Amino acid sequence: MMTNSIITHPENKAVTEIVFVKTIPSLGVFELRPIDLDADIPLLHNWVNREYAVYWGMNGFSIDEVHDSYQKIxxxxxxxxxxxxxxISFLLECYNPEEDSIGEYYNVEKGDKGMHILVAPFEKSIPNFTWSIFTVILDFIFCDANNQRVIVEPDARNHKIHLLNKKAGFVFQTILDLPHKKAHLEFCTRKDYYKALQA
Incomplete structure (x- = not known):
């Protein structure tokens, strides 16, 4: 069975900038830090303009448009x-559904946390890499006792992410007609996630 070493130290954020660490012995060390708009936008601009990132909704954006978008986000x-x-290998967005338009489409419960994930283009294939990123992110979200359920609304056409969500314990709820896309509304409770890890 794979063992993980997890360290959280938000108090040291100003010093180290690293807010979460997870080590997967057979793979390596994963870390999360807050985005730095000046330093990170050129790389993100490269990612979001690639064909694989079409569902991110920024294909064709200039570097200034990506910067302005993230400033607003x-x-x-x-x-x-x-x-x-x-x-740098992936990006994570965490949001409060009550403060997002998605909150208009379902009954938001206390402890809900929304997320979006964008993985960097692969330089070389690493087995189960995206799945490992998923576990890093969900471990990070659920290490906060206030977060009881994760909400996702991926594009209905994004079949790869639907399979990954299901593997992580997300349960499909319904199809939403959002202004910018047709989306799957899916929920994953803490219990659902830990049960999925044992499967």
Missing amino acids: LEKTDVYMGIFNGE
Whole structure:
């Protein structure tokens, strides 16, 4: 069975900037830190303009448009850069559904936390890499006792993410007709996630 070492130290955020660490012995070290708009936007601009990131909704954006978008996103959302063995490898957005338009489409409960994930383009294939990122992110979210359920609303056409969500314990609720996309509304409770890890 895979063992994980998890360290959280939000108190040291100003010193280290790293807010979460998870080590997967067979793979490496994953870290999360808050986004730095000036330093990270050029890399994100590269990612969001690639074909695989079409569902992110920023294909064709200029670097200034990506910067402005994230400046606005940060008003209501916590955005983190994910680091794998020293290399920036994914992005995580965590938001309060009550403060997001998704809250108009379902009954928000206390302890709900929304998330969006974008993985960097692969330089080389690493077995189960995206799944490992998923466990890092869900471990991070659920290490906060206030977070009881994770909400996702991926594009209905994004079949790869639907499979990954199901593997992590997300349960499909309904299809939503959002202004910018047709989406799957899916929930994952803390219990659902830990049960999925044992499967």
